[in-house]
Amino acid sequence: MNLILLGPPGAGKGTQAKRITETHGFPQISTGDILREALKNGTEMGLKAKSFMDQGKLVPDEVVIGIIDDRLRQGDCKSGLILDGFPRNVAQAEALGKLLDRLGKQIDFVIDLSVEEGELVQRICGRRTCKKCGMGYHISFTPPVADGICDKCGGELSQRSDDNEETVKKRFSVYKEQSEQLGAFYSTTGRYRKLNGMADINEVYRSIEEIIGAA
Ligand code: ADP
Ligand code: AMP
Numbered sequence: 001m002n003l004i005l006l007g008p009p010g011a012g013k014g015t016q017a018k019r020i021t022e023t024h025g026f027p028q029i030s031t032g033d034i035l036r037e038a039l040k041n042g043t044e045m046g047l048k049a050k051s052f053m054d055q056g057k058l059v060p061d062e063v064v065i066g067i068i069d070d071r072l073r074q075g076d077c078k079s080g081l082i083l084d085g086f087p088r089n090v091a092q093a094e095a096l097g098k099l100l101d102r103l104g105k106q107i108d109f110v111i112d113l114s115v116e117e118g119e120l121v122q123r124i125c126g127r128r129t130c131k132k133c134g135m136g137y138h139i140s141f142t143p144p145v146a147d148g149i150c151d152k153c154g155g156e157l158s159q160r161s162d163d164n165e166e167t168v169k170k171r172f173s174v175y176k177e178q179s180e181q182l183g184a185f186y187s188t189t190g191r192y193r194k195l196n197g198m199a200d201i202n203e204v205y206r207s208i209e210e211i212i213g214a215a
Contacts, residue, residue: 001026001080001212002105004087006182007113008175009168010123011197012204015136016113017084019205020212026080029071031064031088033134036160053162056170058088058178065095072099089178093185109211110186113197113204117172124168128157142201 001024005013017028035053038046045067049059058064068086071077087093100106115123126139128148132155137144144150148157162171186192195207 001109002083002100002107003081003212004083004107004110004186005113006110006179006186007197008115008117008120008179009171010120010127011113011115012123012201013084013113015201016111016205016208017082018134018136019201020082020208023209024080024212026082027076028082028084029068029077029086030084031059031067031086032084034067034071035059035064054167056162056167056174058174061089061091061095064088065092065099068096069099072103072105087182090181090185093182107189107191110182110189110192111208111211112183112186112192112194114194115197119198120172121165121168124163125165127163128159130155131158132156 003020003026005017007013014028014030014033017030020026021028035046035049039050039053040046045063049063052059064086068083072081083096087096123138123141126141128137128139128144129135130137130150130153133150133153135150135152135155136142137150137157144157149155150157162168183192183194193211195204197204199207
């Protein structure tokens with residue numbers, strides 16, 4: 001099962017991808033996570049991406065397409081994968097199509113989570129992530145049992161440096177200009193499904209299971 005999760009920043013793509021991985025084992029491939037890891041490790045790619053990420057702009061297509069090209073060839077993608085945060089524009093979607101063709105793969109479903117902007121700001125500003133295992137939390141909606149500590153592994157929770165109101169505004173405008181149109185791009189494939197991402201996390205997940213279970 002090969003899935004693409006679409007939706008604005010904060011829509012719940014990472015949250016749902018982790019749930020799907022837990023249940024089905026398909027790896028979550030998040031270009032944002034890969035870029036943050038590269039930055040943490042001080043690689044050339046990470047340093048190149050930093051200024052774009054800090055400003056809420058898209059990292060150049062050749063960088064993220066290169067990431068996906070490498071990642072899709074890895075053995076754990078054989079039985080399925082979940083793309084989270086890629087593609088982000090039509091050029092990336094077209095490049096993905098070519099990569100998949102070359103690998104003899106195809107996308108089974110494109111799941112697009114829609115959430116109102118006011119809710120997205122709240123979600124993003126309250127988002128926290130475990131430094132150790134990557135588990136996601138929200139300070140009000142899904143808080144950890146102990147403040148700042150991951151329930152799963154005891155790791156320290158941190159806030160992303162681009163999860164501030166100013167950068168969020170830029171990320172929303174980039175989404176509207178470049179990413180929102182991917183809904184129209186994929187809607188002709190018969191594999192596009194739009195979901196109400198405003199619903200409770202469990203409810204969104206149930207809807208995803210209905211979609212992928214029907215395949
Ligand atoms: P994305 O990967 O699309 O940027 P995340 O999955 O990281 O978004 O979710 C953003 C924040 O919103 C996180 O703090 C997460 O816990 C919270 N969240 C995700 N889905 C929901 C939901 N359905 N209802 C309330 N909060 C949610
Ligand atoms: P995310 O973790 O998906 O919210 O992404 C965080 C940041 O990483 C974005 O604001 C971009 O700067 C960069 N990024 C992640 N994925 C992509 C992509 N597919 N194309 C370009 N930039 C990306």
